[in-house]
Amino acid sequence: MTLANCKHCGILFLRGKSDYCSECQTSHDRMYMKLRDYVRSHPQSTVMDAHAKTGIPVSKLLELGSEEFTPFSR
Template sequence: MAELANCNYCGKLFVRTTTNVCPSCRREHEQLFDLVYDFIRDRDNRMASVPEIHEATEVEEKLIYDWIREGRLTPAEFPGLKYPCKSCGTMIQSGQLCTSCQKKIQTELRTFTEQEKKQQEVQKNSRTYYTKK
């Protein structure tokens, strides 16, 4: 369903259908994507990292990271492509979180679950006594 929204890049008001980017920014981004893709498709540049691509093409690193996250540029094809973990910023090639952040979250979740079970047992085993006044 179409609705009015502000473009995430330029701030202009537009009718949003599928993306958060206005048509003019989308066209510009497509041209920039083609520039980046042509650069890394060259055999000499296949191992280029995002900062190297940015330096050579002058395309914002944020846009390149977005394209990697969207799957438009894949680290399987271009091994030098990495993007920051959403939690700690460590460079990764897949997913949203690095392995250490995933383990940390799993450990915290396990600890929380164990504490919840203990609280439920205490509540289940505790008795309340009432007296008459």
């Protein structure tokens, strides 16, 4: 483990597997699950559809899409 700044809030924390502090990781995980559930129910949706229905900011949707979960690759 090393010291790092949280990717979201910038707070200094002990970095393990995540680029986020524990609070931001919890928030990130909630948004991920909300997006995953929405896309499973609406596989033909666009980023703007997901934003309108889930309330997740477009920038966060794009960040989630560039990580392990790519629902908008169509």
